[in-house]
Each structure stands twice: as structure tokens, then as C-alpha cells.
Amino acid sequence: xxxxxxxxxxxLIQLQLDEAKSKTERNKYGQFATxxxxxxxxxxxxxxxxxxxxxxxxxDPAFGTGSFYSxxxxxxxxLQIYTATGYEIDPHYANEALSLxxxxxxxxNVADFTQSIPPVWKEEKANLIICxxxxxxxxxxxxxxxxGLKNKTFQxxxxxxSQLASFYCYFLCICDAWMAKGCLAGWLIPNGFMxxxxxxxxxxxxxxxxxxxxxxxxxxxKLQFQDALVSSxxxxxxxxxxxxxxxxxxxxxxxxxxxxxxxxxSVELLRxxxxxxxxxxxxxxxxxxxxxxxxxxxxxxxxxxxxxxxxFFVLTKQQVTDLQIPRDFIRPVLPxxxxxxxxxxxxxxxxxxxxxxxxxxxxxxxxMSEIKAEYFTLWRYLQMGxxxxxxxxYLCQHRFPWYSQEKRLPASLLCTYxxxxxxxxxxxxxxxxxxxxxxxxxxxxxxxxxPTLDLVLLAxxxxxxxxxxSLNQISVEMLIGEGRVYGGGxxxxxxKELGNALVEFSGDIADIVFSLK
Numbered sequence: 001x002x003x004x005x006x007x008x009x010x011x012l013i014q015l016q017l018d019e020a021k022s023k024t025e026r027n028k029y030g031q032f033a034t035x036x037x038x039x040x041x042x043x044x045x046x047x048x049x050x051x052x053x054x055x056x057x058x059x060d061p062a063f064g065t066g067s068f069y070s071x072x073x074x075x076x077x078x079l080q081i082y083t084a085t086g087y088e089i090d091p092h093y094a095n096e097a098l099s100l101x102x103x104x105x106x107x108x109n110v111a112d113f114t115q116s117i118p119p120v121w122k123e124e125k126a127n128l129i130i131c132x133x134x135x136x137x138x139x140x141x142x143x144x145x146x147x148g149l150k151n152k153t154f155q156x157x158x159x160x161x162s163q164l165a166s167f168y169c170y171f172l173c174i175c176d177a178w179m180a181k182g183c184l185a186g187w188l189i190p191n192g193f194m195x196x197x198x199x200x201x202x203x204x205x206x207x208x209x210x211x212x213x214x215x216x217x218x219x220x221x222k223l224q225f226q227d228a229l230v231s232s233x234x235x236x237x238x239x240x241x242x243x244x245x246x247x248x249x250x251x252x253x254x255x256x257x258x259x260x261x262x263x264x265x266s267v268e269l270l271r272x273x274x275x276x277x278x279x280x281x282x283x284x285x286x287x288x289x290x291x292x293x294x295x296x297x298x299x300x301x302x303x304x305x306x307x308x309x310x311x312f313f314v315l316t317k318q319q320v321t322d323l324q325i326p327r328d329f330i331r332p333v334l335p336x337x338x339x340x341x342x343x344x345x346x347x348x349x350x351x352x353x354x355x356x357x358x359x360x361x362x363x364x365x366x367x368m369s370e371i372k373a374e375y376f377t378l379w380r381y382l383q384m385g386x387x388x389x390x391x392x393x394y395l396c397q398h399r400f401p402w403y404s405q406e407k408r409l410p411a412s413l414l415c416t417y418x419x420x421x422x423x424x425x426x427x428x429x430x431x432x433x434x435x436x437x438x439x440x441x442x443x444x445x446x447x448x449x450x451p452t453l454d455l456v457l458l459a460x461x462x463x464x465x466x467x468x469x470s471l472n473q474i475s476v477e478m479l480i481g482e483g484r485v486y487g488g489g490x491x492x493x494x495x496k497e498l499g500n501a502l503v504e505f506s507g508d509i510a511d512i513v514f515s516l517k
Contacts, residue, residue: 039071045256055082059126061113063088087113118177125180136167183239192477194276214249296499299447304440308395324377330360332438351437363405411446428491431471
């Protein structure tokens with residue numbers, strides 16, 4: 001058969017099948033097909049690792065239409081491929097794949113791989129597994145599904161995952177039972193397992209039950225999937241216990257076979273460090289002084305102010321002028337994060353943020369009689385609030401007076417409270433360095449340094465910017481893992497959830513921050 005022509009047909013079929021489904025549906029079931037260029041790159045790398053004289057017993061447990069199988073046929077000699085097996089749960093893709101590959105040795109099963117029975121005889125087990133598992137986040141799994149997956153994973157590997165584990169974690173470990181001794185496995189998975197808490201169980205499997213050979217990370221600004229905003233990694237391991245003093249290749253770049261850089265990290269160091277993304281830093285040295293801290297140990301984290309009626313209490317500069325609101329009763333406030341283009345907010349001589357649209361929060365603790373006697377224009381505006389029912393709103397009714405706001409100092413460090421990963425920035429949460437005197441509404445979280453850290457910052461003002469830069473190095477996967485997600489992919493972080501996130505410091509900064517504990 002003409003493999004190039006067949007691949008062109010397969011790619012076209014894949015595109016048509018994907019377009020027949022909504023993006024929401026494919027996101028729910030984690031259906032993101034591997035681009036052929038990437039599949040070829042992965043199989044080319046597999047060829048450098050696979051013994052050239054061994055017959056291949058190939059398995060792809062998340063087959064789709066067969067991008068990896070197509071790359072296998074193009075990369076390895078046909079006589080070397082002894083058997084090829086695939087599993088695909090969705091007939092929408094499987095039926096087309098069955099027709100496309102009907103003239104090849106492929107045995108494609110239209111079935112749920114996680115519920116299938118692995119081979120008993122070692123001769124029937126795979127010795128080459130290449131897989132892009134379904135990227136299904138934990139909130140798309142029902143409690144019953146999670147329990148079944150957790151029990152099966154524990155039964156097969158002894159690994160016990162948390163409730164936050166994504167589907168690919170279970171999928172990878174369940175595949176262990178299908179691997180022959182010495183089997184080579186290449187998995188295309190999200191970067192998250194190297195940072196988030198639930199990823200530590202994946203690390204445990206890779207370090208203790210198999211021989212981890214290589215970890216390749218693609219640049220986060222070069223997404224491998226046009227329809228999935230997730231940074232990708234390819235891990236390679238062998239079904240065998242790691243030898244003593246084993247080293248793992250860590251590489252980085254757009255290609256596995258031609259990475260921008262690579263280095264070798266000992267298994268012992270990997271066991272000591274729970275966050276593996278640090279090994280992809282341009283510097284080839286890993287600081288022995290690198291330390292992790294939970295944000296709750298360094299900061300008191302609070303939601304921004306809830307006014308109960310932003311349209312009434314948050315005013316533009318022009319409204320303040322037109323309504324003749326006295327300066328004594330307004331405070332600068334930042335706009336919603338979607339209107340904040342930069343992540344550093346500079347203040348003017350008054351402390352007002354230098355932004356295209358300046359906003360101010362109305363906040364007064366005087367009685368209505370005092371206001372009417374001395375500040376008639378403000379009294380007139382508050383009367384409008386009474387007439388339009390603002391004063392009867394729930395939050396306003398529970399404040400005295402109803403037009404006063406929570407006592408809240410400006411915070412120099414802020415985090416956005418909610419966001420979508422498919423935003424123009426590609427991340428749902430942002431850390432803001434606030435150099436103005438503006439406070440924020442409840443679309444932000446405010447990070448107040450705890451007393452000892454606050455004293456250090458007063459003595460070392462430059463440390464604040466280092467803190468902010470370190471916060472921005474916290475991985476998207478970790479923040480998502482600590483938070484929660486709602487329908488349509490809206491991610492949120494409550495103060496306690498942000499407090500559980502880990503931030504890293506190294507060198508002199510690590511020493512300073514560590515001395516505070």
C-alpha cells in the first residue's frame with residue numbers, strides 16, 4: 001500500500017470526524033488527535049531506542065484513527081512489525097480506522113481499554129507502546145468512574161491516586177499489565193504530572209516500577225495540539241527496574257530527535273525533587289539551595305472587596321468629576337482583569353494607577369445627616385442609590401452605613417480569581433505586581449505578606465519584584481490542580497486553594513525566605 005497516500009487520507013478523515021463533533025464534546029472526552037508530524041518525530045525517536053533485531057509487537061491503547069500506527073509503518077521496516085494492536089472506545093473514529101487499515105495486520109478493538117483484559121502470555125504482550133491517552137480532567141469523571149479506575153490502578157501497580165488525578169494518569173498505569181518484560185513505552189502527556197500534587201504518583205511509578213529513560217518537554221508557546229491549550233511532554237520508559245546509579249535524559253525543544261538542549265539527571269535527584277519542570281531551565285545546574293514554600297506560609301490571602309453593586313460604587317474618573325464626589329470618599333480601584341493589559345500596575349504621585357481607564361471606589365463612613373450638611377453632592381448621589389434600590393441589596397443591607405466598604409489595605413501582589421485556559425494569554429490565572437495604592441474587587445485575590453516577611457520587604461524593597469517573578473513561575477497545571485473548574489472551562493481559585501500552591505526560591509532569596517519559617 002502507498003503509505004504516504006494512506007496517511008493523507010487518514011489526516012483528512014481525522015479532520016472531518018473532529019469537525020463532526022463539538023469542541024465541548026471532544027474536550028469532555030479528551031479527544032485530541034496527534035498531528036502526523038509529531039507522531040513521526042516520536043516514532044523516529046522510538047527507533048533510536050528499540051533493538052533493531054527485535055520483532056515489534058505494537059500497541060496503541062488510544063488509537064483514534066491511527067496517527068501513531070501510520071507513523072510506525074512509515075518508520076520501521078514492514079518485516080520487523082510482527083503484530084499491531086489498537087483500542088479505540090469511540091466507534092465514531094474506530095469504524096473509519098477499521099476501514100482505512102483493513103489491508104494491514106492491525107487488530108483494532110472497538111472497546112474501552114481500561115475495562116479490557118490484558119494478555120496472559122508474555123508472547124502476547126506488547127514490546128512497543130506508543131500512546132497519546134485521552135486528556136480527560138478529573139471533573140469530567142463521575143465518582144463511580146473514579147472509584148473503578150482507582151481500584152484497578154491500585155490492584156495492578158499499588159499506586160493510589162488522589163481525587164484530582166486526570167484520566168491519563170490511570171490510563172498510563174493500567175497499561176503496565178499489557179507490557180512484556182523490557183517493553184519500550186512512549187507516552188505523550190501533559191506537563192502537569194511534573195508539578196501538581198497528583199503527579200507525584202505518576203513520578204512514583206516511573207521511578208520505582210519501570211526504568212525511566214527520557215523526558216522531553218516541548219516549549220509552552222509551541223502547543224502540539226491546535227485545539228487543546230495544554231503544554232506537552234513525551235516520556236520514555238522500559239518495563240524493567242532501573243539499574244543502580246541510573247541517569248535520565250531530559251531534553252527540551254520542538255523536536256525529540258533534534259532538541260535544543262539536553263542533560264542527564266540522576267534518579268536519586270529526581271526522587272528528591274517533586275517538581276521536575278525545573279530540570280528544563282536553560283541553566284544546566286540545579287541549585288542545591290532550591291526550596292519550596294506554600295503560599296499560605298508566606299501570605300495572608302483574601303478575596304477582593306465585594307461591593308454588592310459595582311455599577312453604583314465603582315466610578316470612572318469622569319463620573320467622579322460630573323457627580324462632584326469629594327476625593328476624601330473615593331479610593332482608586334483596579335478594573336476587571338480582562339481590562340488589565342499589563343501585569344505591572346504603576347501608580348502616579350497620588351497613588352492612582354496609571355491606566356487608560358482610571359476607576360474609583362465610593363467608600364464613606366459618615367452618616368447621611370452629616371453628608372447632607374457638608375457634602376450635598378455626595379448626599380444627592382446616595383439618594384439615587386436609595387431610590388433605585390441599591391441600598392436594599394443584600395450586601396448593602398448588612399453594612400452600616402450601607403454605602404461603606406470593607407476595610408482593606410492595598411496589596412502589592414495580586415492574583416486573578418478566575419479565568420479560562422483558552423484565553424489569549426493561554427493561562428487562567430495571572431499574578432499582578434501592584435505599585436499603586438489601588439485596591440481591588442472580588443475578581444482578584446490579594447496576597448498580604450505575613451508580618452515577618454513584611455518587615456523583610458520593608459528593609460529589602462527589591463525583594464518584592466523577585467517574589468512576584470517567582471509567583472509567575474508557578475505552573476498553570478499546579479494552579480488548576482489546586483483550584484476548581486466549572487462548565488465551559490472556567491477555572492477558579494479560592495484563597496485557601498491558592499494558599500496550597502507551591503512557589504520556589506533559590507540562592508540568596510531562598511535563604512532569606514527560609515529564615516522566616
